[in-house]
Amino acid sequence: MEDEKKVILKARDGNEQAFGQLYDKYMPAIYRFVFLKVGGQKAQAEDICHEVFLSAWQSIGKYQFKGYPFSSWLYRIAGNAVIDYYRTKKPNISLELVPEEAMVYETSLAEKLDDQADLRTVKFCLKKLEPSYQDVLIMKFVEELSNKEIAAAVEKSEGAVRVIQHRALKQLKKYIEDERSNNPTIKEA
Amino acid sequence: MNDRIILQLKRLREIEPEAGFVAGSRRTILALKKEQVPVFVWPNLRMVGAFAGLVAVLSASIFFFSGQNAQEALASPEVLNNEFAALSINIELQEISYRQNVNKTISSAISEIGSTNANHMNKDVLNAESEKFNLDTLESNPQIDRLLEQVIF
Numbered sequence: 128m129e130d131e132k133k134v135i136l137k138a139r140d141g142n143e144q145a146f147g148q149l150y151d152k153y154m155p156a157i158y159r160f161v162f163l164k165v166g167g168q169k170a171q172a173e174d175i176c177h178e179v180f181l182s183a184w185q186s187i188g189k190y191q192f193k194g195y196p197f198s199s200w201l202y203r204i205a206g207n208a209v210i211d212y213y214r215t216k217k218p219n220i221s222l223e224l225v226p227e228e229a230m231v232y233e234t235s236l237a238e239k240l241d242d243q244a245d246l247r248t249v250k251f252c253l254k255k256l257e258p259s260y261q262d263v264l265i266m267k268f269v270e271e272l273s274n275k276e277i278a279a280a281v282e283k284s285e286g287a288v289r290v291i292q293h294r295a296l297k298q299l300k301k302y303i304e305d306e307r308s309n310n311p312t313i314k315e316a
Numbered sequence: 317m318n319d320r321i322i323l324q325l326k327r328l329r330e331i332e333p334e335a336g337f338v339a340g341s342r343r344t345i346l347a348l349k350k351e352q353v354p355v356f357v358w359p360n361l362r363m364v365g366a367f368a369g370l371v372a373v374l375s376a377s378i379f380f381f382s383g384q385n386a387q388e389a390l391a392s393p394e395v396l397n398n399e400f401a402a403l404s405i406n407i408e409l410q411e412i413s414y415r416q417n418v419n420k421t422i423s424s425a426i427s428e429i430g431s432t433n434a435n436h437m438n439k440d441v442l443n444a445e446s447e448k449f450n451l452d453t454l455e456s457n458p459q460i461d462r463l464l465e466q467v468i469f
Binding site: 246268 | 318322324325326328331332333334337338342344346348
């Protein structure tokens with residue numbers, strides 16, 4: 128992709144091709160973020176992602192360069208979309224209750240992995256964390272964003288992000304241990 | 317254990333959206349924006365601009381002239397004099413009305429004083445009262461008598 132700033136400027140002027148480039152680059156990451164935030168519900172993740180990019184496309188004319196990466200802006204939109212989803216839509220559905228057809232992709236992915244149960248446990252426990260903990264862990268370890276990018280996306284200081292990251296990992300570890308003690312068939316992480 | 321959890325989290329990166337969804341959503345989003353573009357095309361924009369300009373000119377002229385009238389009203393001695401004259405006429409009318417009421421009250425009081433028909437002014441009544449007043453029957457007060465002697469003599 129050519130210099131991202133130029134592409135953003137073109138998209139801001141209404142250039143579809145330019146926005147298409149941004150869409151192609153960021154859609155997978157935003158999808159993963161939303162997918163994990165909604166507990167692995169594929170249909171909901173797709174709906175929310177569609178809304179996120181539609182909203183981004185319609186409001187990109189107002190986007191301003193403030194020293195933060197474009198991805199932070201998209202993560203902010205996505206975070207708000209997930210909040211709206213939980214505020215207005217269905218009650219929380221446990222990953223254990225997700226219909227099999229919604230998990231088709233997951234299952235096929237898991238088959239490629241060495242330890243399917245372990246991965247499921249991490250995903251399940253990740254969902255139990257409070258939203259800000261989820262945000263930071265997904266952005267930091269799944270998407271490998273820098274603390275600066277995460278701070279911009281969650282609208283907190285870099286120091287606060289480091290603290291959240293530490294607490295979130297600690298909490299996730301506890302949930303995994305609890306889950307393992309309740310279900311001894313799960314291997315030690 | 318943290319390292320192992322982090323490793324598991326990194327493996328979640330392999331999650332990807334379905335290609336069919338990505339292509340369909342992309343196409344829909346860009347098409348939606350396209351439909352909205354005609355709102356901002358030049359001929360419409362020119363019409364909106366012309367209308368906005370007309371409204372602005374009208375608003376400015378109304379504001380300018382109404383502002384000028386107010387200033388003139390404040391600055392013109394003629395306007396102020398007329399207003400002052402009208403004010404003094406009002407005061408005089410109120411004063412005349414007050415005086416008329418006072419005159420009525422005074423004349424009715426005078427006519428009442430001059431009238432002998434009223435009981436308290438009738439001479440016959442007063443004489444009858446004085447006849448009833450018998451000085452001999454009154455007890456004398458030596459203190460008052462002494463004081464009266466001092467005053468009179």
